[in-house]
Structure formats: C-alpha cells, structure tokens
Amino acid sequence: MFMGTIAKNFRIDSELSSQANKLLEGLGLSMSQAISMFLRQVVLQQGLPFEVKYPKRSGELLDAIEEAKRLEADPKTKRYTDMNEMWADLDK
Template sequence: MANTPTTTMRLDPELKDQAMRILEPLGLNMTGAVTIFLKAVVRENGLPFEVKNKEN
C-alpha cells in the first residue's frame, strides 16, 4: 500500500480493548476492521447499518 496515510483516532480505551478481544480471533486488527467498515460505507453510499432515533 504505497502512499497510505496514517490516521489517528481517539477511542475509549475500554471500548478499544473490548473490540480487539473480538477482532483478534477473527484475524483482524483495528486497521483491518476500520478498512472493512469504510469499504462498506463506500459500497452502501452511507452507513452499512440502519441508524434509528431512540425516541421512536
């Protein structure tokens, strides 16, 4: 991946740890998971899941 930019994210440490415990057995690191998510955003032209208002 030539010319791949570095991106910094601020995450809650506990959320990151919980996610990594799930991702590691799947053979994924945070970069892989974020890449999958962003490719899904592009493919779906929006979030790859439904977003609902809690009030409805």
C-alpha cells in the same frame, strides 16, 4: 493501480478499544483491517452499512415476563416436576 496508505489518528474510549480488539483478534483481524473494511462498506453502500437508531424495547418480552409472573401467582396454574411429565400431559 496501486493506492497508497495514510495514517489516521482516532480517539476511542479505551474500554471500547480493548473489547473490540479482543473480538477482532478472535476473527483474525486487526483494528486497522476492521476499520478499512468498514470504510469500504461505507463507500459501497454510499452511507453507513447498518441502520442507526435506538434499539426497540421489546414490548413482547416485557409482556411475556408479566404474564409469567401472573401465571406463577395463580394457584390454578399447572406445574410439573420434570419435562417428561409435561410432555405426557400434553400428549393426552
């Protein structure tokens, strides 16, 4: 069964549109094709095809950065001039 198409107008931030167009062109898709794919997934999933939420702040990453800063300041921290020296020390 043939289904007709309709024209829709959307307001999108110009910078967002430009960035998305560049990415989509690299994938061989037009903006229209990408929006159609998105809407098909909305119908198939009976909702948005992805979770909508604020990204988590990576506590682990922040903790690792703080630990690295502490270790860097600690004079007892062993330092290596190259990877071979480090691997040789770890193999002992």
